[in-house]
Amino acid sequence: MKQINVKKGEILQKSGDLNSKVYKVNSGLLRSYTIDQKGKEHIFMFAPENWTIADSQSKETPCDLYIDALEDSSIVVLTKDIQREGKNVGAFIKRLSVLQKRVVMLMSFSAIERFEHFEQTYPEILQRVTQKMIASYLGITPEALSKIKRERIKKS
Amino acid sequence: MKQINVKKGEILQKSGDLNSKVYKVNSGLLRSYTIDQKGKEHIFMFAPENWTIADSQSKETPCDLYIDALEDSSIVVLTKDIQREGKNVGAFIKRLSVLQKRVVMLMSFSAIERFEHFEQTYPEILQRVTQKMIASYLGITPEALSKIKRERIKKS
DNA sequence: ACTGTGCATTAATGTAGGTTAAGAAATGCA
DNA sequence: TGCATTTCTTAACCTACATTAATGCACAGT
Numbered sequence: 001m002k003q004i005n006v007k008k009g010e011i012l013q014k015s016g017d018l019n020s021k022v023y024k025v026n027s028g029l030l031r032s033y034t035i036d037q038k039g040k041e042h043i044f045m046f047a048p049e050n051w052t053i054a055d056s057q058s059k060e061t062p063c064d065l066y067i068d069a070l071e072d073s074s075i076v077v078l079t080k081d082i083q084r085e086g087k088n089v090g091a092f093i094k095r096l097s098v099l100q101k102r103v104v105m106l107m108s109f110s111a112i113e114r115f116e117h118f119e120q121t122y123p124e125i126l127q128r129v130t131q132k133m134i135a136s137y138l139g140i141t142p143e144a145l146s147k148i149k150r151e152r153i154k155k156s
Numbered sequence: 157m158k159q160i161n162v163k164k165g166e167i168l169q170k171s172g173d174l175n176s177k178v179y180k181v182n183s184g185l186l187r188s189y190t191i192d193q194k195g196k197e198h199i200f201m202f203a204p205e206n207w208t209i210a211d212s213q214s215k216e217t218p219c220d221l222y223i224d225a226l227e228d229s230s231i232v233v234l235t236k237d238i239q240r241e242g243k244n245v246g247a248f249i250k251r252l253s254v255l256q257k258r259v260v261m262l263m264s265f266s267a268i269e270r271f272e273h274f275e276q277t278y279p280e281i282l283q284r285v286t287q288k289m290i291a292s293y294l295g296i297t298p299e300a301l302s303k304i305k306r307e308r309i310k311k312s
Numbered sequence: 313a314c315t316g317t318g319c320a321t322t323a324a325t326g327t328a329g330g331t332t333a334a335g336a337a338a339t340g341c342a
Numbered sequence: 343t344g345c346a347t348t349t350c351t352t353a354a355c356c357t358a359c360a361t362t363a364a365t366g367c368a369c370a371g372t
Binding site for chain 2: 012033036040042044055056057058064065084089090093095096097099100101102103104106107108111139
């Protein structure tokens with residue numbers, strides 16, 4: 001368990017890494033994401049202040065996610081063993097709940113519905129990241145997000 | 157904590173229910189799913205023998221998922237408190253890992269890739285449920301699944 | 313201050329998968 | 343055993359979103 005500072009753009013973990021860690025954000029903003037066969041990034045989650053971010057694989061398994069800093073950040077690095085010993089079951093359940101909603105939304109909501117849900121749920125993150133990042137989180141292209149927003153304004 | 161037997165088609169839990177339970181499957185097959193605004197079902201997960209299935213909301217929050225039986229089943233019903241006391245952190249982590257992969261796949265894989273991953277990961281479930289159910293789990297229509305399989309055969 | 317690189321927007325075109333419809337096969341139920 | 347319901351498949355058509363490409367901006371580095 002150590003405190004570190006990272007600069008915007010710094011990569012903390014890459015897909016395929018073993019013995020991946022758990023990162024607790026004190027200040028700043030991290031994200032986790034995958035890169036598909038075509039080289040396209042897909043953001044899995046954002047982690048602002050007081051969030052914890054990690055790949056959910058056991059530490060013996062190569063992880064799936066990249067983690068990097070979207071802003072200069074101050075974070076605490078924990079090993080997965082330490083995290084488990086903390087056995088804060090509530091935190092795991094909360095995360096499951098968020099992920100369950102994410103799956104449900106990806107399956108049953110349109111792009112605009114997912115965007116509006118994001119706006120309501122994470123308004124502060126919306127202000128801090130580019131549209132490109134939001135689009136990547138929503139599972140659409142920046143072009144599509146731009147179009148969606150334009151059409152929404154027209155209707156109002 | 158009680159043992160119960162349910163018939164195929166029986167509904168154990170509906171979206172909106174409070175104080176939702178945790179179901180451990182001894183034999184048979186359960187599924188959880190949502191129903192969207194258009195009345196369309198989206199399967200969240202299948203739970204065959206030795207799996208546990210539940211909505212990931214706290215028991216005070218209205219749950220999002222329906223749970224019903226796809227086969228006559230014998231199950232154990234637990235309260236969420238009991239599950240938490242078991243504090244089997246490993247089980248929660250495993251579930252997180254599965255869900256993380258699900259999100260990644262929904263975002264970055266095509267329908268055929270998701271189908272082939274399902275085939276490899278859950279071959280026994282493939283034999284036990286209809287194509288309609290598989291399609292619903294994959295996030296596509298039965299028509300699209302039928303088409304995809306046909307095209308795959310052509311190529312081989 | 314200049315310059316390059318990435319970001320946001322728009323528009324034209326492409327495509328995976330959705331919708332609708334209809335017939336054949338399988339399954340459940342009386 | 344017969345009837346009804348659901349499932350699977352095929353096919354024609356439709357739409358949400360992707361791709362490609364071009365333009366104007368913001369801002370980061372020198």
